Amino acid sequence: MVQPLLLVGAGGLAREVLAAVRSHPAPPWRVLGFLDDDPDRHGRVVDGVPVLGPVDAVHDHPDAAVVLCTASTRDQASRRRIEQRLGLPPERYGTVVHAGASVAAGTGIGPGSVLLAGVVVSAPQRIGRHVVAMPHVLVTHDDEIGDHVTMAGRVCLSGSVTVGEGAYLGAGALVREGLRVGAWSLVGMGSVVLGDVPDGEVWVGNPARRLRRTEVRLV
């Protein structure tokens, strides 16, 4: 059965998720439209799909699956806040894996998570809900990816890395094996993480060092 699908957000990530749905020759979803709280976007057509209205319009489409397509280093908790605000049951959320991703059989991917083109998950493991893995992220054996984590393009996790809830790993960041990247932390692009990153801190550079605390709006 082909289910209707709503993409929450109408920016770059939402367009990438649309492309991931379209990468399948026979997608399980028909994308109804984007929902975005920016009124300037309402009525526009993006990549052939209309921006139907504000985010709360998900409630007008009870049969539609939903994917939260927001991600920003300036607002790491946006998907968590939208999830809380909408109060939808987990089964309303779609899990989108690009046809060009390679995910080990037996991997558990939580509701609402998105794996874009070229993502590799090389051994079965658990990936949380509302996780975003951008193109060419590499997740190896025994990693644990918490809920609401964002991994930008080409992030590479060595084995047995734990990524806490809501952490954001910038493009191309590398994490050495066995480490923990703390909840709601932020790792700068191109950083090389050689030690545990505490919760709620920004770490940058090679080797990565503390820059400041993160500013995360959870509610």
Ligand SMILES: CC(C)(COP(=O)(O)OP(=O)(O)OC[C@H]1O[C@@H](n2cnc3c(N)ncnc32)[C@H](O)[C@@H]1OP(=O)(O)O)[C@@H](O)C(=O)NCCC(=O)NCCS
């Ligand atoms: C980490 C980050 C959020 C810091 O942003 P910021 O708080 O605005 O920091 P600033 O740009 O003011 O830089 C502060 C200092 O950190 C350094 N710095 C910032 N990002 C760095 C990085 N990724 N690696 C090394 N040093 C970095 C700056 O050079 C500056 O150093 P200085 O004080 O000696 O001049 C940002 O640089 C970053 O890496 N964002 C991730 C981008 C990304 O991956 N986007 C993916 C989109 S798909």
